[in-house]
Amino acid sequence: MNYNELAFFTGLFGSIHCVGMCGPLAFAIPSFHENRWMIIFDKLVYNLGRTLTYIFLGIIIGLIGRQFWLAGIQSSVSILTGVFIILAACSRMLKISFGNWKWISKMVQPFNKLISYAIRHKAGHLIIGILNGFLPCGFVYLALAGALNTGNVMYSAQYMLFFGLGTLPLMLAAMVSVGLVGPSFRRRINKAIPFVMLALGVWFILRGLNLDIPYLSPENINEGVEICFQLAA
Numbered sequence: 001m002n003y004n005e006l007a008f009f010t011g012l013f014g015s016i017h018c019v020g021m022c023g024p025l026a027f028a029i030p031s032f033h034e035n036r037w038m039i040i041f042d043k044l045v046y047n048l049g050r051t052l053t054y055i056f057l058g059i060i061i062g063l064i065g066r067q068f069w070l071a072g073i074q075s076s077v078s079i080l081t082g083v084f085i086i087l088a089a090c091s092r093m094l095k096i097s098f099g100n101w102k103w104i105s106k107m108v109q110p111f112n113k114l115i116s117y118a119i120r121h122k123a124g125h126l127i128i129g130i131l132n133g134f135l136p137c138g139f140v141y142l143a144l145a146g147a148l149n150t151g152n153v154m155y156s157a158q159y160m161l162f163f164g165l166g167t168l169p170l171m172l173a174a175m176v177s178v179g180l181v182g183p184s185f186r187r188r189i190n191k192a193i194p195f196v197m198l199a200l201g202v203w204f205i206l207r208g209l210n211l212d213i214p215y216l217s218p219e220n221i222n223e224g225v226e227i228c229f230q231l232a233a
Contacts, residue, residue: 003155003158003159004158006146006203007143007146007147007161007166008163010142010163010200011139011143011162011163011168012170013166013193013196014143014167015167015169015170015171040172043125043175044172045124045125045126046125046128046132047129047167048126049128049129049130049131050133050164050167051133051161051164051167051168052133053129053132053134054133054161054164055157055160055161055164057133057140057147057160058147058156058158058159058161059153059156059157061144061148062147062150062152062155062156065077065150065151065153065156066152066153068151069152074208075209076208077148077149077208078204079208079209081146081149081201081208082203082204082205082208083201083205084145084201085142085197085201085204086197086202088197089201092193092194092197111135115128115131140163143160146159146200146204147163149204149208
């Protein structure tokens, strides 16, 4: 599985969780059209706005990841990312809390105010979607961890693009149908999410170990040396 496929499926599985967390906000955004196709278009534009934010975040995290790559510690970062993801998965399975998370609600408040202001002033679904993309979300952080390990700004942005595309089918369907995924189904999926996180954590560790296993743990190629040779030529 390559990075883009990983990003897409992370978004696809994560969107089931997102429907429960971000769904109420998405459902509350009014559409000012009566035509069914225009309503669908509005919801599509909203999700496009979210994806644009993810790409922007991918560029930022890609710049950071690039510095790790230039410093020659990309493999270590990949292993460390995998360890943190596994710890997060274990904390969810064992229901262990690592402290007070009130700071998250403080982070959310400014964006909630901006989104409320945008809705009141009919700013449009694109703007509201862009703002929504900045809301704290565990799966967005998980995707950013993956983007960090690409070691390239373009690949990092591309990773977040595929993550956004992965969230699109279910989020769009849920917004159009309002309640496509029931609470009991979401609870079952939420129980499976830690196991998905475990698999991702192991995958990141294997990628960092460079065991020369095709697709799973390919050998790290020092691309920077090749670029230097090209510039010298």
